[in-house]
Amino acid sequence: xxxxxxxxxxxxxxxxxxxxxxxxxxxxxxxxxxxxxxxxxxxxxxxxxxxxxxxxxxxxxxxxxxxxxxxxxxxxxxxxxxxxxxxxxxxxxxxxxxxxxxxxxxxxxxxxxx
Amino acid sequence: xxxxxxxxxxxxxxxxxxxxxxxxxxxxxxxxxxxxxxxxxxxxxxxxxxxxxxxxxxxxxxxxxxxxxxxxxxxxxxxxxxxxxxxxxxxxxxxxxxxxxxxxxxxxxxxx
Numbered sequence: 718x719x720x721x722x723x724x725x726x727x728x729x730x731x732x733x734x735x736x737x738x739x740x741x742x743x744x745x746x747x748x749x750x751x752x753x754x755x756x757x758x759x760x761x762x763x764x765x766x767x768x769x770x771x772x773x774x775x776x777x778x779x780x781x782x783x784x785x786x787x788x789x790x791x792x793x794x795x796x797x798x799x800x801x802x803x804x805x806x807x808x809x810x811x812x813x814x815x816x817x818x819x820x821x822x823x824x825x826x827x828x829x830x831x
Numbered sequence: 832x833x834x835x836x837x838x839x840x841x842x843x844x845x846x847x848x849x850x851x852x853x854x855x856x857x858x859x860x861x862x863x864x865x866x867x868x869x870x871x872x873x874x875x876x877x878x879x880x881x882x883x884x885x886x887x888x889x890x891x892x893x894x895x896x897x898x899x900x901x902x903x904x905x906x907x908x909x910x911x912x913x914x915x916x917x918x919x920x921x922x923x924x925x926x927x928x929x930x931x932x933x934x935x936x937x938x939x940x941x942x943x
Contacts, residue, residue: 751931760835760921760934761874806873810931817862817925818889819932823873 719744723807723822730797730829738792738825740781740807748809750774750783750790751819755804764792764805797829834858835935837922843941850909852938854922861925863905864932865889865897868919880905912942 724739742750749768753761765774770785779794790807804824810817838853856863862881866874866889876889878897886897894916898906905924909916919939923932 753934760936761923762934763931766931817927817930817932818876818879819864819874819923821873821875823871 719748719809719811719820721807721809721820721822723805723825725823725825727826727828730827732799732829732831733796734829736792736794736797736801736827738805738807738827740790740792740822742788742790742807742809744788744809744811746811748811749817750781751808751810752779752781752790752792753806753808753821755806755824757803761806797827799829799831802827802829835922835924835933837920837935837938839938840936841939841941843943844909844912845943846913848909848912848942850912850940850942852907852909852920852922852940854905854907854924854935855903856905856924856933857903858924858926858933859902860933861902861927862932863899864923864925865895865905865907866921866923867891868921868937874921877907912940914942916940917942 720743751766752764754764765776767774767783773782781792807822808819835856864879865877880886880899896908921937922935925932
């Protein structure tokens with residue numbers, strides 16, 4: 718079945734460091750891909766998305782490119798801040814009729830130190 | 832902005848109790864979802880609904896049921912709570928099949 722695999726955390730970086738969180742997927746068809754972020758004590762917020770191959774999603778300095786040939790959607794940011802400390806989830810959406818079901822990776826905890 | 836609200840942020844129940852978790856969305860979304868979140872396992876889909884009174888099982892429906900009597904409200908029911916249902920429960924809604932889902936703040940349920 719469809720699945721998402723993320724790099725294991727926690728990832729600990731110093732402020733202004735470069736961030737990469739790897740995400741690969743297995744899916745039949747052409748899923749939409751998402752990155753969600755969860756700050757401590759909160760629900761998930763959509764960070765960015767891409768709906769077709771070669772699309773680049775971007776938001777708040779984060780970017781991810783939908784790579785069909787490598788089935789990947791790696792999250793990157795050029796310079797992280799302490800406020801980026803959170804759990805990041807990669808997800809794919811497969812449509813079933815009118816309803817899309819999200820399949821999540823296990824999440825990667827990012828801790829940014831000043 | 833889309834708003835998804837959940838009835839409680841924290842809940843403590845005893846084994847065997849019947850537990851109701853309520854979720855309300857204000858964007859007239861057709862689709863609503865219940866997930867549970869556990870460390871190391873990510874989010875797992877319990878049930879979802881694509882219309883009023885319609886429901887489908889997700890990946891882990893055992894021990895749960897749902898109710899959707901109105902479009903904006905989706906309830907998760909634990910018929911007889913057990914300790915292995917201690918978890919964070921997240922509700923979400925979406926407007927279309929491939930749209931992003933909007934999440935509520937979560938309910939942390941502890942069953943003792």
